[in-house]
Amino acid sequence: MSVSGQPVLRAAVVTLQGRREDNQDFAAIAEPSPRDAAARGFVAAVADGIGGARGGRVAAEVSVRSFMEAYYGLSETLGMQQLLDRCLGSANRWVHAMGRLDPELAHMGTTFSGLIFRGRRAYLVHVGDSRIYRLRGDEPELLTSDHTLSGPGLDHVLYRAVGLDPGLRIDYSVYPLEPHDRFLLCSDGLHGSLQQEQIREILQERATPETTAEALARLAFEQGSQDNITALVVDVIALPPAEKQSLRLAIESLPLLDLPEVGDEVDGFRLERLLSSGRYSALFLAADTLGQDKPVVVKFPHPRVASEREYYDAFVREAWIGARVKSPWVGEILEQTPGRQSRLYSVMPFYPGASLEHELARRPRIGLEAGIDLALKLCKAVHALHRQQIVHRDIKPDNVLLDPEGGLKLLDLGIARLPAWDEDQADPIPGTPSYMAPEMFQGERGSIATDVFALGVTLYRTFAGGAYPYGEVEPFSTPRFGSPRPLTAHRPDLPAWLDAVLARAIAADPAQRPADAVELAYELEAGLEKGGGRRPPRRPLPLYERNPLQFWKAVAALLLALLAMAGLRLSLSCRPPSEAASRNNPLIHDNGDSR
Structure with a gap:
């Protein structure tokens, strides 16, 4: 799935009848027109019908199909939460009414768990005991809560589902997307038979969505699931860049306040230590209490130095760049869930060092x-x-x-x-x-x-x-x-x-x-x-360069010694030869009598 302005997704669904006489699960991935996809993104949903063979299947399929049709058909002026409430609310009213009017559909109802992938966010809508997991990094996170009674033997009894009552209260939440996020939407026939560790291991293999969904469903069947089994896997391949204007509007709605202090809690960030305080901003090491106390760095602007426009421009730049540049060598800016942030600041991962x-x-x-x-x-x-x-x-x-x-x-x-x-x-x-x-x-x-x-x-x-x-x-x-x-x-x-x-x-x-x-x-x-990594070895400096005075002293001493030796040889050559030397030398003749 690839449309300009929307995330690039790859998705697949596998549903098994299992050991039931029929399959009351229904799952789908919307295939909107390019125009609808560009405006509204993509929808994936899983429903698990209840209330009899025919009724359960009808409730599940009608809920998914009518939800998707309403989502792409209702006015764009509605806010996302209001839009999703209307989409599922209309399905709930139809299922509830038909369950009262048609004997063949008596008491029908269904669970519903859906995700809308739009822009750089995922919007979750949920009711019942189907589930949605998100794998980010190495650990899966359960994003939904089961609406079942607590107590021995009651964990399969729903107290909230589509069609149970004329009015419907749904769970709604929003999650920033990241590249390589993986989502699993599944019925209780799957998650009720598999342990969390088994789900994690298969999701972590990072096989294609088709292979992953098939592996999860088959393993649940092999481990004795007595229910229908459905697995819908969505991989986020890439995200669209954030738009400047939307970022600016979101950031400029946040007030510029005085600096907090160590020990304060701001929007769920518990400030534990001041890392630095410069002319323009202060950085705190904080624990994200809404994210399992994950350590982060929160950057607050000093309100006393620059104009507010300059501050807002700086934060818009950081958010815009953080949305576009994904590099192991560039610091990341963490996008916050809509509605969480109540003042101007930015959040970064905590990098040791x-x-x-x-x-x-x-x-x-x-x-x-x-x-x-x-x-x-x-x-x-x-x-x-x-x-x-x-x-x-x-x-x-x-x-x-x-x-x-x-x-x-x-x-x-x-x-x-x-x-x-x-x-x-x-x-x-x-x-x-x-x-x-x-x-x-x-x-x-x-x-x-x-x-x-x-x-x-x-x-x-x-x-x-x-x-x-x-x-x-x-x-x-x-x-x-x-x-x-x-x-x-x-x-x-x-x-x-x-x-x-x-x-x-x-x-x-x-x-x-x-x-x-x-x-x-x-x-x-x-x-x-x-x-090369080294300089070539230097030749030792001669004595003349290291110590000229010592050099000339040595030269003078050497010359003096040579002169002394030359003088000695000259004096020896000028002396007369001795008598003994004359007698022994055949070249010297005696001038006396020779007889």
Whole structure:
């Protein structure tokens, strides 16, 4: 199922008569026209009839078919809860009336469990003891409650069902969708015969919906189910992007209030610890009491610094980006259930670890290979944004979270630039001055080239132990960009090719920088592969370069010794030969008498 503006789904249903004489279950997945699907999304429903063979089947089928027909036919001006109440209410009135008028349909009724997949949400409507499970990650969650009596032998007795009474009270809830969510709608012939662990194991196999539904139904039959068995499986393949206007309307309806305190509970989020409090916002570690105390981070804006419009724009940006960018390297924004949020804030998963800025202050200097590994992950995060035409505009070590297991998250998208959106040119250009490219001080509002510059400064500081290539820039000042200080001035142990690559990334002229984060990543990888991770060993410096005075002293001493030796040889050669030497030397003749 794929329609513009709606989630992409894959679904399948399997229903077995089982050991009954007939099948009173009925399940369906709506097949609306493209126009209806684009406007209303998709419907999946399961019903389990009661009250006799013919009556139970009629009640189940009529309820599902009439619900779907009414859903796509009623006015779009109705709110979703009111619309669903009317859809199932009309089926309830017909089933109840026919159960009183037609003897063959006496006392008929049915359970009903349905999901409407619309936009980025799933709307649940339920009555009876059929069930809906959601598998997100590895654990299935039961989303419905059985409307049966409690007590020995009474767990099959319904006190709420379609057709039991003239009026019908339904359970209604809304769930934000995520890619890869898996839903199971089933009758009690299935869940009454299988343990939760068995359902979990089959859903976790992530086989196709057809295979999964068949496996669940067959296992329930093999384990002795005495009822009809129905399994309807829906997989969420992809979600449509969130719309700016709807986000803005939803966010601007939320008041901007004073900061809460540790220990407060806000909309079910119990604030346990203050993580940070900056100029613009405060971050709290919180427990989501409505989500099994799952740890999250809640970001509240400071109401005293910026205008309200700027705050709302920042939260709209984060929500819009969070709906579009799904990357293991970019921090996620958690969408909240409609009606839960009573004030302005945003919610993120809790990521363990510390910021890169924090690590630079306490770690020894990072090695070449570890630094390149970090750089490549950060390049992937930046590319994930650029691929969606999003410019971060505030890449810096404070906004890079390092996971203890080696992961990385790029955070804080509140001042990101979205070129498709109108931007007030009178607004100040946001960013942290020390990471802003020279052209941003001349009016450039942010581009891929400026993000590459900020990325280069961040990586330079990572290798340089926190030092800035152009020096730290004070707020409200206009820096001069001359020649950056070479990286090797801080780290002579690092290779020259790394200095050259980062020098390109932080070039004052944007035309000299890598075209994007992908090109920068390629240059870093190529340098590590071809240039190697070590400098070639240096030759020892000669004494002349190390200590010229000592060198000349040694030369003088050597010359003196040579002169002394030369003088000694000269004096020996000038002496007359001795008598003994004359007698023994046949070349010397005696001038005396020779007889």
